[in-house]
Amino acid sequence: MESIRNIYKIGYGPSSSHTIGPSKACLYVKQKYLNATSFEVILFNSLSLTGLGHDTLTTILRIIPNCQITTKVDKSKHPNYLIIKSFLNDQLLGLDEFESVGGGKLKINGVIESSGQETYPHQTFTEIKNYCLENHLDLYEYIKKFESDLTFIEPIFQTMLNSVKNGLSKEGFLPGKLLVQRRAKEMYHTFMKNDSRRGLISAYAFSASEENAAGGLIVTAPTCGACGVIPSLVYHAYHNKKLKKSLILKSLLVAGLIGKIIEVNASISGAVAGCQAEIGSATAMASAMLCYIDNDSIEVTECASEIAIEHCLGLTCDPIMGYVQIPCIERNVFASLRAIDCANIAKGIVGQRKISLDMIIKTMYQTGLDMMSKYKETSKGGLAKAYLEKIKNDK
């Protein structure tokens, strides 16, 4: 398994697969064809159906303004497939194919982006757990043993804190036709007065998610859509609980390891496997993070992450009008609180579980593959469809 460093990416919202991935594709062709005078971009499936709400089109035009964009649906292609043709006047210089596979990662002309290096000799949680137990390591010590440089986590931590802080200072409406009002700031003041710990965590999750929806700077954890879960708990741990930064950084790395295991063995993309792959993964990562902070055993950590995914199984991705706002923002809030519950419940039931983390990851992926495409970031089914029907009936 490769390094965990690319599970966390600093970038602009609102969608890792719909903004960060395509922006990397545009930069790729810009650098490959230095003499290109124009481009043609063809977006397929989820990129074409929710590209407007997810800001894909504006992101592309920001990087390659001299381009024509068309959209298509072709179920034989990857859910987030795009083609870019590069031209020198009328002459075609080249055609490149991309799949935005989740978390901002790309498959370019059939080859998945990777560091090219296998950092870890293991690929599943069971393999890692057995190695740790044999060698008396905890999950952070395991990461430290194989990763040569862990300094990348410091700017991730800072950007997470900033994404929460920035959102707490803003008011007004989020961009787009839905006219969703920002709520983090007001919630924060209410829950400060009431001294509600869970309320404050909710406000923090709202905050980072609203920043994402507004195209602000966030950290994919593991995706833009799920970027409020881990930062809300990090912010709470650092500012309210006053935990040491070094402990939080280590716990973030442990969360990253869980995210990487899910990415490698399943998917973290809503377009591939529904929201269970985004919010479910973020909840599992956050649960593991909290277990590390609580100094829990590897078995408890596994149990907490497993519960997190188990009870997100079947969670569909149906953002209204393609905006990463409803249900996404509130879903981050519930996931933050659920992660706390998972970490607590795991302490009580560890040892009695019949389902392993690897088993639930596999199940989540298969469930996602079986899910109809209308529930996988196409805004064709679920809440997205119900909302459009309501508007039609109200007219």
Ligand code: SF4
């Ligand atoms: S519903 Fe979930 S997977 Fe879909 S865009 Fe929103 S957060 Fe991402």
